[in-house]
Amino acid sequence: MGERARLNGWIILDKPLGLGSTQAVGAVKRVCREAGLGKVKVGHGGTLDPLATGVLPIALGEATKLCGRMLDASKIYEFAVRFGTETAGLDAEGEVVAVSDVRPTLAEVEAVLPRFTGPIEQVPPAYSAIKIDGERAYDRARKGEEVEMKARGVTVHSLEPLPFRGGVGVGAIGLAQGRWPPPAATKPASRQVSLPSPEGEGVEEITLIAHVSKGTYIRSLARDIAYAVGTVGHVTMLRRTKAGPFDLSQAISLDKLNAFGQGAAQSEIFLPLEAGLVDIPALNLSPEAAGAIRRGRVWTGVATDDGLYWGRDDQDRPIALIEALAGTLKVVRGFNL
Known part of the structure; x- marks a missing residue:
């Protein structure tokens, strides 16, 4: 396969913590220039917040024509909800806006999850990219404006606690791989890996896995689950494990992407255009x-x-x-x- 054909394809990046989706696209453009490939058309298939990690499909060349399909595709996320504190951004950044002494049991959390499965209505976070009168909601929120978000319909195909392996939720893998904690300025006071709790004992944090439609905000889902069990909460870890047809098995690290600019083989970096059409x-x-x-x-x-x-x-x-x-x-x- 010639060079031109290879550039009409995909890079599936395992986006690291702290990197924005637009920055990731910029990194791909830079690496392509370093590899001597000149100007390449690049786009991404679904925004990931800087505080989220995981699968970010990046399209090159003719594959950018499929970005719309990728945005419309369903996604799978692993996320941790810490109970007792709600923040302005519903994540590990921002000021605390509500607190509660209530800690639900694992059974209580599991009992409310069916309420959030199937077609549901949710109110997006004020700190989101949704436009209100032509301006991003997060820009208005950061200026201290009161932002009224309208409920929207989404679909949660499945929602359940992450299976435990050897007593530790597999969501804790990110901790071992250095994807946690976030920068010191946004680090919560403590980090507890989700463990099965004794019957009747409240949990500080739980890790869930959700398969959701486009437009679903995991931060809103976490907030509403906390409300449903009589407390407040926010997301402390968010990792996308699948986006459309792409999953973590196809994803490469930022280091591996950078290695391409230093001469690594294209075959180790790129997937063909048709990899985005397997569905x-x-x-x-x-x-x-x-x-x-x-x-x-x-x-x-x-x-x-x-x-x-x-x-x-x-x-x-x-x-x-x-x-x-x-x-x-x-x-x-x-x-x-």
Whole structure:
């Protein structure tokens, strides 16, 4: 595969703590320049807060045409909720705005989780990127303005405590790998790994795993779970383990990304464009159909079920996203490979 083809693909970054999504895109552009690849079109497939870690799909070249699909895809997160304190940002940053002496039992938390599974309404955090009258909510909140956020519908496909392994929640893995704690200025007073508590004993913190639709705010979910068990809370750890078709097994560290700029092989860094299409079926196109689809023409007389496909030519190269309806193929988004 030639260099041009390889640059029409993906870098799946295991985003470290403290790095913003826009900074991550900038890092990819810088590394590509260092590798002598010149100017490369780069975009990301779903914002991660600086205080969050994990899977950040970064698209290059023609793969940037799939960023919209990635933003619409469901995500899986591991997150820790610390009970007893609510902060302005609902995370480890910001001033404390509410406190409570109530600590729920593990059983009490588990009992309310079904309320937050399925289609739900949630109020996004005031410190979010949602625009209100053309201005980001977090910009208004940081200026001390009263920000009224409207409830929105989202879907939580699943929500449960993270399974325990050897008595320690697997969410504690991030602690061992150096992803915790955050900078000293934002570090909570103490850090307790979620452990099974004796029956009837309250827990300071619990680690959960959630599979959610686009637009779901984990910080809001944590806040509402705390309210449901009669206390307040905030997120102390947030890690995205899957975004659309991509998961941590495909993710690379920032160090490995930087190594590419110093001469590491492209094959260790990049995934092909079609790696972002594994959740929809491929459709093999004849040379005649491929030629027509490349030119944006409608192609008829194809025996296939209705639905969305990605078309590929006789060399297995992606041609376009295609909508099939009654044997007619129509281009949704073409790829210029």
